[in-house]
Amino acid sequence: MAYVFQFISNLEYHYFTKKWERTGWKKPDQTEIDFVRENVTIIFKSFERQKMAKRLYRNIQSYYPGIRVIIADDSSKPLDLQDDSLQVIQLPFNSGLSLGLNRALEKVETPYVMRMDDDELLTVKTCLGAQVKFLEMYLEVDLVGFCTLTAIRCMNPDEEVSRFTSFSMKGAPKPLLIPHMTQIDGNHFVMGKVPNLYVARTDKVRSIGWDENIRMLDHQDFFWRAAGNLVSVIALGTAVFHYHNPFQRHYQKYRQDVEKDREYIKQKRKCEEWS
Numbered sequence: 001m002a003y004v005f006q007f008i009s010n011l012e013y014h015y016f017t018k019k020w021e022r023t024g025w026k027k028p029d030q031t032e033i034d035f036v037r038e039n040v041t042i043i044f045k046s047f048e049r050q051k052m053a054k055r056l057y058r059n060i061q062s063y064y065p066g067i068r069v070i071i072a073d074d075s076s077k078p079l080d081l082q083d084d085s086l087q088v089i090q091l092p093f094n095s096g097l098s099l100g101l102n103r104a105l106e107k108v109e110t111p112y113v114m115r116m117d118d119d120e121l122l123t124v125k126t127c128l129g130a131q132v133k134f135l136e137m138y139l140e141v142d143l144v145g146f147c148t149l150t151a152i153r154c155m156n157p158d159e160e161v162s163r164f165t166s167f168s169m170k171g172a173p174k175p176l177l178i179p180h181m182t183q184i185d186g187n188h189f190v191m192g193k194v195p196n197l198y199v200a201r202t203d204k205v206r207s208i209g210w211d212e213n214i215r216m217l218d219h220q221d222f223f224w225r226a227a228g229n230l231v232s233v234i235a236l237g238t239a240v241f242h243y244h245n246p247f248q249r250h251y252q253k254y255r256q257d258v259e260k261d262r263e264y265i266k267q268k269r270k271c272e273e274w275s
Contacts, residue, residue: 009151032129072100096215125239142230145194167193174228193223
């Protein structure tokens with residue numbers, strides 16, 4: 001099943017790429033490439049999926065040649081990937097997502113950072129340069145989330161992201177600085193939580209960071225703590241391809257081992273209520 005899933009997801013990625021290109025979407029031109037390369041570093045965490053990590057790195061470089069990429073890897077075998085534009089941070093086995101992202105973020109020197117996962121790919125509709133320019137124009141916004149096209153169901157990315165409209169972060173330690181679902185411009189709306197795929201001001205992400213006591217379930221906790229400290233929006237009309245393969249049993253054994261995370265987060269919330 002894993003190979004069937006991979007085959008179908010590959011077909012879907014190429015199908016939608018060609019479909020979008022026929023309607024006028026294109027890869028970045030040299031002006032955008034230079035702008036993004038100067039201002040953005042892409043970070044992601046890799047674990048036991050070397051082919052995915054390598055595929056994503058090649059994908060990133062095909063869109064933005066020379067852009068700085070930092071990969072935190074805690075696989076059983078070190079990630080076999082080298083390039084002038086790449087830094088791999090090798091960590092002890094199964095160190096966890098939060099620790100890896102923090103170590104990668106420490107190395108970022110650009111004003112903006114893009115956070116991805118190793119089972120994603122940029123598309124002609126990602127429009128990274130446009131989102132960075134949006135952040136430069138709207139200084140009250142700190143983080144822009146991208147919509148996802150998820151294999152193999154491939155819902156309209158704008159429709160798929162609609163499930164995040166319920167995350168108003170009501171009950172978070174601080175209220176949102178700008179109310180949930182406030183429209184900033186034609187296609188950017190404030191959301192308490194966006195997909196775990198975004199570009200943001202580096203200093204703002206550093207001010208939140210990831211709780212290293214949480215190995216895998218970082219998503220809700222990050223935006224819970226970000227509430228009242230930074231403003232997140234979703235960029236409708238964007239698309240990043242997500243092809244997470246649920247049939248990779250070895251990976252899933254570690255990915256689904258989250259009971260300690262759940263218990264820690266539960267106790268953490270209780271302490272916040274008492275403080």
